[in-house]
Amino acid sequence: MKPHDLIQNFAPYLRRIAIVDIIIFIVAGLVCWLAGWHTIQRYGFVLVLTGVGVILIGTLSLLGGYSVRESFDYQYGRSVSHMDVHERSKLDLADTFASYRFLIGATLVAILPIAIGISLQLLI
Numbered sequence: 001m002k003p004h005d006l007i008q009n010f011a012p013y014l015r016r017i018a019i020v021d022i023i024i025f026i027v028a029g030l031v032c033w034l035a036g037w038h039t040i041q042r043y044g045f046v047l048v049l050t051g052v053g054v055i056l057i058g059t060l061s062l063l064g065g066y067s068v069r070e071s072f073d074y075q076y077g078r079s080v081s082h083m084d085v086h087e088r089s090k091l092d093l094a095d096t097f098a099s100y101r102f103l104i105g106a107t108l109v110a111i112l113p114i115a116i117g118i119s120l121q122l123l124i
Contacts, residue, residue, distance in 0.1 A: 044120030051114035058106025
C-alpha cells in the first residue's frame with residue numbers, strides 16, 4: 001500500500017477524531033468558564049478528566065456488549081431464530097469487533113485532550 005493511499009484511507013477517521021476533539025476542547029472551556037475556573041491548570045485538569053471519561057465510555061460499551069451476549073435470555077432468544085449456529089456466531093463476532101472499534105476510536109479521541117491537559121498542568 002502506498003503512503004498516499006494510506007493517508008486517503010485514514011483521512012475520514014482522522015477528520016472525525018479532530019472534530020470530536022475540537023468539541024471536547026470547546027466543552028471543557030465552557031465548563032471552566034461557567035464554573036469560574038479561569039486558570040490554565042484547571043483547564044488542563046478538565047481536559048484530562050474529559051479524556052479519561054471518553055475512554056471510560058468506550059470501556060463500558062465494550063463490557064456492556066459482553067454482558068448482553070452472555071445473558072441466558074439473549075442466547076435462548078437467539079437459538080429459536082431461523083439462523084444456524086454459524087450465522088449467529090458471525091453476528092456475535094461482528095458485534096464484538098464493533099465494540100472494540102468503538103473502544104479504539106474513543107481511546108484515539110482521548111489521547112490529545114489528555115496529552116494537552118497534562119502539558120498545561122505541567123506548565124505551571
